[in-house]
Amino acid sequence: SSSDAFRVTDMHEEGRGAVQAMQAALADAGLTYKDIDCINTHGTSTQENDHVETLAIKTVFRERAKDVPASSVKSMLGHLIGAAGGAELITCVLAIRDNIVPPTTNMVDRDPKLDLDYVPNEPRKMPVNIVMNESFGFGGQNNVVIVKRFADE
Secondary structure (H helix, E strand, O other), rough: OOOOOOOOOOOOOHHHHHHHHHHHOOOOOOOOOHOOEEEEEEOOOOOOHHHHHHHHHHHHHHHOOOOEEEEOOOHHHOOOHHHHHHHHHHHHEEEHOOOOOOEOOOOOOOOOOOOOOEEOOEEEOOOOOOOEEEEEEEEHHHEEEEEOOOOOO
C-alpha cells in the first residue's frame, strides 16, 4: 500500500504511488514482475485512471508490460467503492482456480495510448498461478495484493 496524497480527487500523473504499491507488493511476496501471470487492474474506465494506471504498469513491468494480460472486472461488476478490492480479490482467486483471465467487457473504442493487453470482451483460458490485484483510490490511496496458487508440497 502507499498514499501519494497528490490531490483529493487525482492520482499522481506519473503513477508514483501506484508504482510504489506494486513494487512493495512484489517485494512482500518475494516475487518479481516476471512472475506475474495477469493483472486485475483498478480499471475504472476514466481517462485519468486508465492513462495513469497504464503508465504505472509499464514502469513496473518494463519489457513485459504489453505481454501480461491486464483486465478489469469493474466492467462487469461496476465500481463497488469500498467493497471493490474484496470483490476483485475473489475474482483473482477464481481466475487461478479456473485458469481463466476475466475480460474487460464493453471494450470497443480503445484510446491508442492505452496499449496493453486488456483482454477485450472475452475471457482468456491460460495457465494462471499468480495474479496482481490493483486498487487505487481518490487522493492517491494505492493498494496492491498478489495472490498465488496454493501448492501443497
